[in-house]
Amino acid sequence: MSITVVQEPEWERQVDTEPRPTRLLMCAPTQYALRYEINPWMVLENQPDLPLATRQWQELYRILTEQVGAQVELIEQAPEAPDMVFTANAGLVRGRYVLLANFRHPQRQVEEPHFRRWFEENGYHVQLLPVGCKFEGEGDALFVGDTLVAGYLKRSDICSHRHLSDYLAVPVLSLELVDDRWYHLDTCLFALSADTVVYYPGAFDAYARTVIQNHFETIEVCEEEALRFACNSVVIGNQVVMPAGCPRIASRLEARGYRVHSVDLSEFLKAGGAAKCLTLFLR
Amino acid sequence: MPSEVVSLTGHIIDSLTLSKVLDIILRDGGQYRIRRFEIGETRNDTSHAEIIVSAPDTTTLERILHQIGQHGAERAVGEAEVEPAPADGVLPAGFYVTTNLETHVRWKERWIPVEPIEMDCAIVISGNPGEETATSVPMHRVRRGDRIVVGDRGVRVTPLERLEPTDVFSFMGSEVSTERPKERIIAAIVQAMQEARDAGRRILFVGGPAIVHTGAARSLEAIIRAGWIDVLFAGNALAVHDIEQALYGTSLGVDLNTGNHRAHGHEHHLRAINTIRSIGSIRKAVEQGIVTRGILHACITCGTDFVLAGSIRDDGPLPEVITDVVQAQDAMRERVRGVGVALMVATTLHSIATGNLLPATVRTLCVDSDPNTVIKLMDRGTHQAFGLVTDCEFFLKELAARLPGVIP
Numbered sequence: 001m002s003i004t005v006v007q008e009p010e011w012e013r014q015v016d017t018e019p020r021p022t023r024l025l026m027c028a029p030t031q032y033a034l035r036y037e038i039n040p041w042m043v044l045e046n047q048p049d050l051p052l053a054t055r056q057w058q059e060l061y062r063i064l065t066e067q068v069g070a071q072v073e074l075i076e077q078a079p080e081a082p083d084m085v086f087t088a089n090a091g092l093v094r095g096r097y098v099l100l101a102n103f104r105h106p107q108r109q110v111e112e113p114h115f116r117r118w119f120e121e122n123g124y125h126v127q128l129l130p131v132g133c134k135f136e137g138e139g140d141a142l143f144v145g146d147t148l149v150a151g152y153l154k155r156s157d158i159c160s161h162r163h164l165s166d167y168l169a170v171p172v173l174s175l176e177l178v179d180d181r182w183y184h185l186d187t188c189l190f191a192l193s194a195d196t197v198v199y200y201p202g203a204f205d206a207y208a209r210t211v212i213q214n215h216f217e218t219i220e221v222c223e224e225e226a227l228r229f230a231c232n233s234v235v236i237g238n239q240v241v242m243p244a245g246c247p248r249i250a251s252r253l254e255a256r257g258y259r260v261h262s263v264d265l266s267e268f269l270k271a272g273g274a275a276k277c278l279t280l281f282l283r
Numbered sequence: 284m285p286s287e288v289v290s291l292t293g294h295i296i297d298s299l300t301l302s303k304v305l306d307i308i309l310r311d312g313g314q315y316r317i318r319r320f321e322i323g324e325t326r327n328d329t330s331h332a333e334i335i336v337s338a339p340d341t342t343t344l345e346r347i348l349h350q351i352g353q354h355g356a357e358r359a360v361g362e363a364e365v366e367p368a369p370a371d372g373v374l375p376a377g378f379y380v381t382t383n384l385e386t387h388v389r390w391k392e393r394w395i396p397v398e399p400i401e402m403d404c405a406i407v408i409s410g411n412p413g414e415e416t417a418t419s420v421p422m423h424r425v426r427r428g429d430r431i432v433v434g435d436r437g438v439r440v441t442p443l444e445r446l447e448p449t450d451v452f453s454f455m456g457s458e459v460s461t462e463r464p465k466e467r468i469i470a471a472i473v474q475a476m477q478e479a480r481d482a483g484r485r486i487l488f489v490g491g492p493a494i495v496h497t498g499a500a501r502s503l504e505a506i507i508r509a510g511w512i513d514v515l516f517a518g519n520a521l522a523v524h525d526i527e528q529a530l531y532g533t534s535l536g537v538d539l540n541t542g543n544h545r546a547h548g549h550e551h552h553l554r555a556i557n558t559i560r561s562i563g564s565i566r567k568a569v570e571q572g573i574v575t576r577g578i579l580h581a582c583i584t585c586g587t588d589f590v591l592a593g594s595i596r597d598d599g600p601l602p603e604v605i606t607d608v609v610q611a612q613d614a615m616r617e618r619v620r621g622v623g624v625a626l627m628v629a630t631t632l633h634s635i636a637t638g639n640l641l642p643a644t645v646r647t648l649c650v651d652s653d654p655n656t657v658i659k660l661m662d663r664g665t666h667q668a669f670g671l672v673t674d675c676e677f678f679l680k681e682l683a684a685r686l687p688g689v690i691p
Contacts, residue, residue, distance in 0.1 A: 158300070158355040162293045162329060171326050174298040176354070207299040215297070 021071040022236045023282035025118075026061060029053050029085045031077045034271060036107045039183050041272035053267035057085070060241065060278060063261045068239045073282060075118045081111045086273045087280040088186060089139040090115035094168055094283055098124045101137040104155050127167060135160035138280055139184035141172075144216060145194030148172045151185030173215060175208035181227070186276045188231045192219065192240075192258070198233070198249065200226035221249050229265075232274035243274040285344045285441055286337035288318065288359040289351065293329050296322065301332055304351045313338040313347045333359065341394075363388045363437030365408055365430040372423050377433040378405045381419045382440055383643040383664060388417045389437035399620060400642035402664050406432040421616070423609050443643050443667065468648075468671050469681045475624050475646050476511060476686065484623025485513035489637045490578075491630030492520035493652075494675050495534045500525055500578050502679035502691065507581040509689040514618045515582055515589040516637055518630070519597040519604045522565065522579055526601075527555040529577040556599035564602045590614045592633065616640050624648075627668070629675040631656045638665030650678045 034047050064070045077084045090111070091100045098119045103109045119126050129135050140156040141164060142149050148170050152158040154177045165172040175185065179202060182188035188203035189212075196217040201209050203226070212218060221230045230246035240253055244264040253260050265274045295301040308315045319333040334356065338344035348358065366375035381404045386397040388406060397406055397417040404419035408430040417432075425431065432438065476486055488507075494500055506512060524534045532538060536548020545551070559568050568574040569583045582589045591604040592611035605611040619640045627634035627649045634649055638660050641647065647668040649657045657670030671678065683689045 153353060158293070158353070159357075162355070165293065165327070165329055169327050171297065172294050174293060174300055174355070176303075205303075207303045211297065211299055 021069055023071045023073060024064060024234075025073050025075060025087045025090065025280040025282055026057075026064075026278060027075045027077050027085045027087050028061075029057050029077065031079050031082055032085050032267075032271075033082045035082050036105075038105045038107055039272040040180050041270065043270075046270050048267035048270045050267075056263065056265050056267055057278065060263050060265065060275060063241055063263060064234070064236075064279070067261060068234075068236050068241060070236055072279075073122070075114070078110070078114045081108070081114065083108055083271060083273075084111045084114065085268070086139075086271075086277040087115075088277045089137045089184070090280055091119070091137040092135075092141045092164065092168075093124070093138075093281060096124055097127060097167075099127045099129065099135065099137075099164065099167060102129050102131065102133060102135045102160075104134045104136065129160055129163050133157050133159045133163065135163075136184060139186050139277065142185060142189065142191055143170075143283075144191040144197055146170060147215065149175060149185065149189065149191070149197070149212075151175050151177045151189075153177050154180065154183040173211055175211060176205040177203055177208075178205045179203050182231075183272065184277070186232055187229060187272070188226060190231050190233050190235060190276065192235055192253070192256075198231060198253070200231055202226070219249070219252060221246075225249050229269060229274035232276040234275050234279050241275050243269070284314075284337045284339060285341045285439075286335055287344060287348060287439065289334050289336055289348065289356040290359045291332045291334065291354075291356045293355060294323070295330050295332065295355075300354055301330075304334070304354050304356050307350050307354070308334075308336055308347055311338075311347045311350060312343050345394075358389075361389070361436050362392075363390055363406075363408070363432050364434055366433045368425045368427055368429040368431050370427050372425055373427075374405050374422060374425055375431050375433055379432040379435055379438055380404075381406060383641060383667075384443065385441040385642070385644070386419075387439045387441075388432060389439070390415055390417070394439065400644070401616070401640055403639060406438075408432065421612070424613075465671065465673055465677070466681065468669075469678065469685060472624075472626070472648055472682065473685045475648075479623030479646070480511075482623060483621075485621045486511060487514050487516065487619065487622045487625040487637070488512045489516040489625065489627040489630060489633050490521050491517070491628065491633065491675075492524050492534075493629040494578075494679065495521060495524040495528055496537070497674065497676040498534075498539050499676040499679040500528060502676075502683040504576070504578050504581045505683050505689050505691050506679070506686060507578065507587050508585055509686060510585065511686055511689070512582075512587050514622070515578070515587060516615055516618075516633055517589070517591055518633060519591060519593050519600040521630075522591050522601050522604070523552050523556055523598065525577040525579050526559060526565065526568075526574055527552045529574045529580060530555050530558065553598055556601055559601055560599065566603070588618060590618060592636070594632065612636070612640075619645075626650070627660070628678065631659060634660050635663050635665075638663065638668065641665065643667045650675055 032053055034044055065072050089101055091098045100116055116126055134157045136155040140151040150161045150172050158174055161172045161174050182203035189197055189199040192198050198219045200221045225246040228245040229243045230249045233240050233242040239259045241261045244262040250260040314337050316335045318335050321331045323330045383402040387394040395417045397419050401419045404421050407418045407420045408415050410416045528534050531551040533545055533548050533551050536544055536551055538545050559565055562568045565579050566583050569580050574580050593600050593604045593606040622645055625645050625647045649660050649668045650671045652674050654672045660668050683691055
């Protein structure tokens with residue numbers, strides 16, 4: 001298949017007259033459960049408590065909308081897609097364009113038509129990648145300034161990076177993930193600002209660590225807090241929404257002038273996800 | 284050394300992907316050469332590299348290609364393309380023409396070896412999905428609808444490796460020269476024949492009638508009786524004069540003991556042919572005790588296979604001679620399987636015909652008093668042939684004297 005290159009992206013033609021709120025896509029956990037094991041965090045005996053998960057999600061939603069000031073769009077969870085709550089993996093959005101995910105596991109491929117319908121109904125141009133080219137959306141592709149940082153090997157294939165670069169006309173840094181526990185890039189790295197990343201080095205190979213250090217100012221997360229998904233945080237302006245239990249990195253960010261909101265997301269950690277996995281930027 | 288071209292595209296410099304891929308190639312025992320490299324002109328542009336990856340063997344190469352494939356190094360070749368043959372004996376335009384080198388075809392993400400190795404053929408893909416085979420097939424054997432490989436996409440040819448300096452053939456080079464130490468070359472041939480025998484490979488002898496005219500038939504007969512030849516290719520003439528000699532003691536009427544023309548000797552070969560035709564076959568003539576010596580007698584009594592291929596100037600011909608050249612070619616084609624050494628002595632036509640059927644890995648020695656014979660053979664694609672410009676009588680006598688177990 002050929003990918004249409006966006007010659008004159010709509011987002012570049014839009015003129016900002018006043019600051020607009022950051023828009024996010026989320027999915028309330030109405031059908032959330034553990035029905036399969038596709039990462040080391042998932043253990044079928046360790047089922048999430050759905051009422052508790054719902055309260056945790058509502059708290060995340062409340063912080064994002066009421067305290068951080070984000071505008072959150074919602075997609076309804078499909079009964080056959082228990083992981084659809086992790087909207088970050090639906091695709092990568094830029095302006096009115098979305099590169100839809102090609103999930104690696106069949107268990108999650110059932111989410112694709114639901115997300116596709118939502119994007120189409122909401123006026124997005126949906127771009128598909130070649131079938132054999134796996135790509136799990138913002139889970140493995142994060143903007144740091146205008147550079148796209150992209151993870152591969154565990155879930156996304158490196159071939160997707162070339163398509164991302166061609167389609168979005170941005171430089172893409174490919175980073176190899178080496179530890180199954182941090183299977184998506186957004187589980188081990190987040191952009192604090194246009195030139196600073198917070199990351200857990202142990203999740204990357206030596207080349208990727210060098211690339212990160214060559215390109216960005218870095219703040220390292222210790223293993224203990226990386227295991228609590230400290231890197232699965234949402235940054236909007238100078239506010240960071242972070243899973244609970246990561247006091248060390250939280251205090252370092254606060255020392256830099258960031259406001260950190262800690263949210264208990266224990267029931268989502270059982271599936272290998274936290275704050276960032278539960279949100280997709282609609283930039 | 285097997286090799287393959289891969290391409291790598293993306294922000295491969297900033298991401299250190301190129302460094303990683305090159306490091307992996309070396310780490311896993313391969314080598315690389317960057318054939319093309321285009322660096323992106325702006326920050327947003329991707330870069331593109333074409334890398335030739337080589338490894339000591341195909342297993343190592345495949346392992347390296349798999350490893351670097353995960354980091355985006357894609358095989359540049361792609362899958363082979365096929366088109367159906369439009370009619371029996373007709374190939375689709377653009378069909379791939381085989382060489383005499385080891386060849387593989389990329390089909391459904393795996394490399395299939397093309398068998399047998401034969402030049403100037405087409406490649407037919409056949410078999411059930413997942414179990415496809417690739418066969419080199421001469422034009423006349425193609426059947427309508429056969430899936431024929433077209434273009435050279437997805438076709439990998441492995442060049443011959445340079446011979447080790449210790450190889451008996453290595454000192455000979457491939458130039459044709461009359462100024463060679465002949466005895467040393469013959470010693471090398473003896474060693475090559477012994478090595479072929481030890482490796483379970485067969486030895487093929489292709490001969491012309493000059494072998495009989497020069498009186499060298501005795502040596503060849505002794506070599507066959509000692510079991511050194513597995514299959515003999517010749518024309519009508521070699522067999523005719525061999526039988527003439529067996530029946531009359533002459534070759535083209537010349538007495539092989541005295542060197543004098545016998546009275547009415549020019550009729551001997553026709554009378555010999557007639558005798559065999561009246562009996563029904565050379566084999567029956569041997570079995571009935573009519574033919575009691577000679578090259579063909581040795582072949583039949585020692586179980587050495589032979590193919591006699593006819594031509595338009597043949598007298599008779601003898602009953603065993605295959606006069607349909609396409610059938611003769613097929614009969615030869617079946618018998619070159621497993622050949623490790625081919626000796627081509629005093630024949631241009633049959634040497635070239637045989638050379639066309641042989642993989643380039645077969646050690647091929649062409650002996651002729653005329654250097655042009657070897658040059659023609661090599662010009663027609665049998666580049667592996669070594670030429671020895673000498674009289675066939677000298678060559679065969681020397682060979683018989685040096686091969687173990689030959690009783691002259």
